[in-house]
Amino acid sequence: MPLWAKTGKTMGAVTVTNLTxxxxxxxxxxxxxxxxxxxxxxxxxxIGPDGAGKSTLFRxxxxxxxxxxxxxxVDGFDVVKDYRKIRNTVGYMPxxxxxxxxxxxxxxxxxxxxxxxxxIRENYHLVKDIYEQIEPFKDRRAGKLSGGMKQKLALCxxxxxxxxxxxxxxxxxxxxxxxxxxFWTMLNRLKEQGITILVSTPYMDEAVLCERIALxxxxxxxxxxxxxxxxxxxxxxxxxxxxDDLPRALADLRANPSVRSTYAFGEYLHLAxxxxxxxxVSGLSRYLAEKGHSGIxxxxxxxxxEDRFIDLMTRETTxx
Amino acid sequence: xxxxxFLLRKEFRQIFRDKSILAMIFIMPTVQLIIMPLAANYEVxxxxxAVVDRDHSSYSQxxxxxxxxxxxxxxxxxxRSFRDALRLVEGNRADLVMEIPAGFERNxxxxxxxxxxxxxxxxxxxxxxxxAAYLTRIIGDFNTDVRLEWxxxxxxxxMATIEVTSLNWFNPRAEYRFFMVPAILVLLLTLVGxxxxxxxxVREKEIGTIEQINVSPIRKWQFIxxxxxxxxxxxxxxxxxxxxxxxxxxxxxxxxxxxxxxxxAAVYLVALLGFGLLISTFSDTQIQAxxxxxxxxxxxxxxSGLFTSIDSMPVWARxxxxxxxxxxxxxxxRMIVLKGSGLADVSRQLLYEGLxxxxxxxxxxxxYRKTT
Numbered sequence: 202m203p204l205w206a207k208t209g210k211t212m213g214a215v216t217v218t219n220l221t222x223x224x225x226x227x228x229x230x231x232x233x234x235x236x237x238x239x240x241x242x243x244x245x246x247x248i249g250p251d252g253a254g255k256s257t258l259f260r261x262x263x264x265x266x267x268x269x270x271x272x273x274x275v276d277g278f279d280v281v282k283d284y285r286k287i288r289n290t291v292g293y294m295p296x297x298x299x300x301x302x303x304x305x306x307x308x309x310x311x312x313x314x315x316x317x318x319x320x321i322r323e324n325y326h327l328v329k330d331i332y333e334q335i336e337p338f339k340d341r342r343a344g345k346l347s348g349g350m351k352q353k354l355a356l357c358x359x360x361x362x363x364x365x366x367x368x369x370x371x372x373x374x375x376x377x378x379x380x381x382x383x384f385w386t387m388l389n390r391l392k393e394q395g396i397t398i399l400v401s402t403p404y405m406d407e408a409v410l411c412e413r414i415a416l417x418x419x420x421x422x423x424x425x426x427x428x429x430x431x432x433x434x435x436x437x438x439x440x441x442x443x444x445d446d447l448p449r450a451l452a453d454l455r456a457n458p459s460v461r462s463t464y465a466f467g468e469y470l471h472l473a474x475x476x477x478x479x480x481x482v483s484g485l486s487r488y489l490a491e492k493g494h495s496g497i498x499x500x501x502x503x504x505x506x507e508d509r510f511i512d513l514m515t516r517e518t519t520x521x
Numbered sequence: 522x523x524x525x526x527f528l529l530r531k532e533f534r535q536i537f538r539d540k541s542i543l544a545m546i547f548i549m550p551t552v553q554l555i556i557m558p559l560a561a562n563y564e565v566x567x568x569x570x571a572v573v574d575r576d577h578s579s580y581s582q583x584x585x586x587x588x589x590x591x592x593x594x595x596x597x598x599x600x601r602s603f604r605d606a607l608r609l610v611e612g613n614r615a616d617l618v619m620e621i622p623a624g625f626e627r628n629x630x631x632x633x634x635x636x637x638x639x640x641x642x643x644x645x646x647x648x649x650x651x652x653a654a655y656l657t658r659i660i661g662d663f664n665t666d667v668r669l670e671w672x673x674x675x676x677x678x679x680m681a682t683i684e685v686t687s688l689n690w691f692n693p694r695a696e697y698r699f700f701m702v703p704a705i706l707v708l709l710l711t712l713v714g715x716x717x718x719x720x721x722x723v724r725e726k727e728i729g730t731i732e733q734i735n736v737s738p739i740r741k742w743q744f745i746x747x748x749x750x751x752x753x754x755x756x757x758x759x760x761x762x763x764x765x766x767x768x769x770x771x772x773x774x775x776x777x778x779x780x781x782x783x784x785x786a787a788v789y790l791v792a793l794l795g796f797g798l799l800i801s802t803f804s805d806t807q808i809q810a811x812x813x814x815x816x817x818x819x820x821x822x823x824x825s826g827l828f829t830s831i832d833s834m835p836v837w838a839r840x841x842x843x844x845x846x847x848x849x850x851x852x853x854x855r856m857i858v859l860k861g862s863g864l865a866d867v868s869r870q871l872l873y874e875g876l877x878x879x880x881x882x883x884x885x886x887x888x889y890r891k892t893t
Contacts, residue, residue, distance in 0.1 A: 263736045285738065293736045299729030303538050304531065315527040316737040358733070 214397035215239040220271035231257040233420040246411030247401040254420040255401035292364030296371040302344030317362030349380030405507040423513040435504040441469040444494040528747030571615035578626035703854040706763040714793030722801035776861030795881030821847040
């Protein structure tokens with residue numbers, strides 16, 4: 202049992218203890234004994250591919266779904282017993298744009314403010330930075346907004362009742378690069394206002410923007426730490442290799458016994474060796490040349506979160 | 522209460538922005554009420570008759586003329602033989618074949634009796650049955666004429682005959698539209714109450730807005746009332762439009778009190794909204810909801826006594842008919858509009874509708890959950 206579970210109810214913003222959730226009468230496991238804790242005021246990232254269980258976790262924490270086993274608390278309230286209190290205090294932005302397309306920007310915001318018994322004016326300071334960007338279009342129907350603006354409006358609507366914890370489920374999926382960057386700047390500003398933020402994303406490059414991240418895969422948490430620490434946890438030296446024929450090189454490298462793992466990474470192949478040996482690189486160059494490759498280049502690189510994630514993932518599936 | 526007010530404001534705003542819903546609410550009743558009773562008519566007219574006249578006598582001519590003058594038949598052909606006539610039936614150009622045998626006039630005069638052959642295309646049952654009945658009656662009339670001509674006046678009629686004279690109460694001229702228009706009004710209410718409400722809630726599921734609502738502190742009853750009240754109001758508006766059209770276009774002025782009508786419609790709508798709500802709790806997409814609602818409403822309408830008499834159904838079918846809310850409302854509409862029945866006369870049906878309202882809504886509310 203994790204340590205905090207014994208200390209009882211604390212004001213940690215989100216506590217998740219041994220949470221398990223299955224679908225289809227237990228045949229599909231969405232969450233498998235997940236435990237973690239998010240401190241108040243933290244910007245916490247949940248990183249994992251589609252189908253890893255991120256949305257399920259968010260839906261349990263926002264009281265939309267009940268878990269099969271385990272407990273979870275938000276703001277010290279239990280998600281099952283005190284679900285009503287949680288609904289008053291959390292903000293939730295689902296992955297899919299889900300505002301009223303036939304209401305205008307202002308009407309949507311107004312509606313969600315009144316649902317929580319508040320007004321736009323009362324909490325305007327919270328959404329001001331974001332709302333100012335979409336204010337020129339406040340009389341436009343939400344359905345007619347561009348993707349980035351929809352996202353901003355959805356964030357405003359999730360914020361307007363001054364939540365203590367904000368759940369953002371893949372907020373940047375399908376949003377252009379510039380808007381994504383803007384979005385993360387906004388999140389950091391919200392964090393400064395003391396709001397705890399849980400954000401999920403399938404994009405590894407966004408992971409470094411969080412204070413702490415949890416890598417999640419097929420319902421299991423692989424690792425929880427700061428992005429730096431997670432990268433530092435990468436066990437081997439990492440190399441990037443390329444030849445003029447990448448697909449064939451990938452097959453050849455996989456066939457080579459000295460290579461522990463290799464995968465395509467942009468225009469390079471990332472690879473790690475089984476043993477740390479100074480002869481590794483030259484040996485591999487020779488091997489590739491023998492296989493008839495041209496334009497061979499092998500160099501050491503610093504691992505990224507994605508490398509660590511792939512590393513953890515392969516360990517998970519093939520225990521050595 | 523304040524939350525409910527805002528929910529209602531949002532709901533009405535959305536409804537009035539959706540042009541297709543507006544069209545459905547205002548144009549559908551108008552079109553249906555104006556077209557349906559005029560087009561769908563039980564009176565069978567324009568029956569296509571082929572006459573095989575083998576006699577070519579003055580009597581056969583008289584009979585044919587009499588049939589032609591009745592207004593129900595169109596004499597489309599005079600084929601030479603019965604075989605030719607059947608071919609016309611096969612080609613769908615004739616519905617009825619009447620064969621006048623050779624020696625028709627002679628036998629009628631000399632022997633006082635003659636046979637006629639009628640062949641009916643029974644694919645369209647109603648048309649066939651009514652057509653044969655009309656024709657038999659015309660021939661019967663003709664028969665009386667002939668007898669009057671030949672039997673000496675004043676002579677005692679040896680056969681005692683019972684002549685039946687019927688009087689139509691509440692709808693003296695047995696006008697089809699008086700019978701149909703009130704029932705079609707019920708149909709319109711059913712569509713607004715059952716379909717629109719179900720689709721509306723499922724749409725929130727489809728867009729995902731229901732998730733946003735569910736994570737808010739808004740209560741279940743607030744959400745449900747917020748959805749039901751607008752469609753309840755719309756239903757009553759449609760009802761009013763329908764009653765106005767019935768009055769202006771068909772001159773149908775309810776014999777009973779308007780208040781009784783509205784009280785019944787109000788309760789009926791609550792039952793139907795419960796039905797819509799129930800469907801919405803079972804469906805995830807509008808298409809699903811549409812098909813489920815369509816399936817039930819189809820049964821409701823076909824079993825409701827709108828087109829066929831419930832009393833002539835087999836017992837099991839009658840049981841089903843009485844288990845649908847539509848049946849009782851159609852019955853009551855006709856009672857109030859044509860007969861002028863009061864609240865006391867329809868109290869049994871009102872009780873049924875009340876039961877439907879409680880059961881359907883209760884079930885729907887139990888089934889509606891904020892968590893999945």
